[in-house]
């Protein structure tokens with residue numbers, strides 16, 4: 001069997017033509033624009049943004065080494081997650097397979113679209129079991145969500161295991177690479193050309209330090225990307241976000257220095273935590289957070305919260321019993337945290 005995108009795209013989406021906006025029909029510059037009922041005053045933000053975000057996609061494409069036509073830009077990765085479901089899944093009928101534990105948005109987006117999400121546990125060491133995932137796929141399964149490095153387990157998933165799934169699954173395989181820049185790995189971007197059913201998610205929310213501007217992306221074949229473009233809101237990325245992202249991509253050294261500092265702080269925090277008696281395990285991390293197994297997770301969480309240090313209690317998630325997820329902060333923030341942790345004597 002061979003992957004056939006047309007069989008995965010919902011018939012109504014295959015047939016529809018997108019809303020054509022004024023800014024879509026005329027895209028030249030230096031014209032007198034009397035076509036979109038915009039206000040002539042208050043430039044530049046009186047104008048609708050470019051619905052196809054061409055300049056920004058060229059810029060990002062050059063940076064990542066992919067063509068603009070292989071990039072979808074959205075209001076956070078969350079938009080891409082939702083639209084991937086909406087191009088492929090029939091509400092009340094199709095299914096999605098995802099790993100567990102992982103990012104909660106896959107479930108929320110699946111439920112919103114009335115699509116059943118089937119969860120497959122990672123192995124005890126948080127590695128991927130490709131056969132277990134493939135076993136859960138049936139003809140109604142249109143999508144698989146993987147996350148690498150995975151949230152909250154913080155590890156990269158093994159490339160051969162991911163590619164085994166890509167080869168044997170006839171739907172879309174989505175790999176969320178929100179944390180890839182902290183891993184030292186390039187991720188799967190070079191595999192896109194060989195795997196037409198592979199879609200990668202990237203975001204400016206983590207390594208770029210730009211969670212507030214809401215910019216996420218999906219990378220994939222030009223045909224998948226064009227289906228996403230058909231159903232998105234025409235002006236899903238506002239001008240402020242596009243302008244700010246342009247600036248960020250013109251100064252990638254700032255992002256690189258954020259990453260270097262966070263990796264350094266990750267090592268320091270790991271070694272400080274490892275000396276604490278109630279810390280049972282600090283999992284290896286390929287991301288900007290540490291998953292830490294402690295005695296009395298809920299009590300420790302509350303102790304920190306009462307002192308205005310907020311971490312994430314993940315102890316109710318499968319395979320994460322007793323675990324807190326701690327985001328790497330600035331040196332001062334981490335030292336403040338460690339200070340409190342050293343004073344903690346248990347409940």
Ligand SMILES: *Cc1c(COP(=O)(O)O)cnc(C)c1O
Pocket residue numbers: 075076077078079103147151176178202203204205206211215216
């Ligand atoms: C933080 C995070 C994102 C980012 O989502 P945005 O909507 O782009 O901010 C995506 N995936 C995972 C797994 C995350 O943890």
